[in-house]
Amino acid sequence: MASERPTVVVTRRLPEPVEARMGELFDVRLREDDTPMSREALAQAMRDADVLVPTITDRIDAGLIAQAGPRLRLIANYGAGVDHIDVETARQRGILVSNTPGVMTDDTADMAMALILAVTRRIPEGLAAMQSGEWQGWAPTAFLGGRLAGRRLGILGMGRIGQAVARRARAFGCQVHYHNRRQLRREIEEELGARYWESLDQMVARVDILSINCPHTPSTFHLMNARRLKLMKPEAVIVNTSRGEVIDENALTRMLRAGEIAGAGLDVYEHGTGVNPRLRELKNVVLLPHMGSATREGRIEMGEKVILNVKTFADGHRPPDQVVPAML
Incomplete structure (x- = not known):
């Protein structure tokens, strides 16, 4: 993957500076609206992408991971918690999972x-x-x-x-x-x-x-x-x-x-x-409406962590914030 720009699918709207930087580095597919993807849309994204960037609103369970295409090798979560992702099943399929710890x-x-x-x-x-x-x-x-x-x-x-x-x-x-x-x-x-x-x-x-x-x-x-x-x-x-x-x-x-x-x-x-x-x-x-991490600075820093994980992986290295089942 190091020789070409990875296809990165983002499931929700992210802060404009984050989306702009992703566009510079990756073949990124962004959302036009800020609603959660349907399960069908998530399944399609996982068939098309090299990297999926989901959020807590996306439940990536074993059933969805089973539909992932052969290109999908990284789920770079936008957020620290990964309880919405079946990390063990992803690992069994050879798909790495990363998160954004420490930012919020x-x-x-x-x-x-x-x-x-x-x-x-x-x-x-x-x-x-x-x-x-x-x-x-x-x-x-x-x-x-x-x-x-x-x-x-x-x-x-x-x-x-x-x-x-x-x-x-x-x-x-x-x-x-x-x-x-x-x-x-x-x-x-x-x-x-x-x-x-x-x-x-x-x-x-x-x-x-x-x-x-x-x-x-x-x-x-x-x-x-x-x-x-x-x-x-x-x-x-x-x-x-x-x-x-x-x-x-x-x-x-x-x-x-x-x-x-x-x-x-x-x-x-x-x-x-x-x-x-x-x-x-x-x-x-x-x-409150789940706004504990809702600061402009924090959300941009979360995006920067995602970008670092994706870029490091695309360059052929282990993402710095990789999540493994033993950590959970």
Whole structure:
């Protein structure tokens, strides 16, 4: 492939600078509209392309990979998470998978803190009162929220984003606790002022705020199930900027409605755009449209990572951000 420009099919509209640079380097096929490809269109793209550039909205399962043409040798995902791609089946077919790790760390951590503040300080309720014209002036007991300083923040998943959340939360005076597959090195724990809990059950029972920052894998599906959610204190809040499948959304909704959990801030949902309608009715819930990484800078950097992976592969080398099943 090093002697000719690879055919690269992009499944969604990307920032203009990214599309322009792809056009300079590759035989790129871009979308005219910004809607997800149908399954049939994805199958055709995988028959035609040397490289497919999908996003989280494209489910690349074993059935689609079976329809891939002999030219397809790289799936260069635009995004860090690859739970929508059957990486093992791709590997068996000789198709490499790459992603864009590390780019949206700060942006997503910023959004996690924004949701924590929004829920604990009741910002959406205040905004709604102002927009409706109902506000009648300051009152000593109006819109009383909670102070962040001194609260225990539990972080589920202490990778790049979890650590970035910890740094921000510590600046607000929070006590940082975390659960992770592996305990961090002592020097990192000391830098973050973080306490490790081997038992997730014990941690969630003690924290005031729980931030979900782990990826979606078979082992994390419904990690926060009904039993574990019931361990949380009634005055605790939960924030998720990672993957919706980590939380049993129906169980969470029931507990929020019953006052068994004080509030939630969600940027991701178990069934994608199919958000539980009962969640939309709750004043103690802040819902965002999966915008944790939505900064101009971050989305351009994601595109630059994709381009680097594709260019390196086209030059006959291993993509720097290759994903292998053992990593998942």
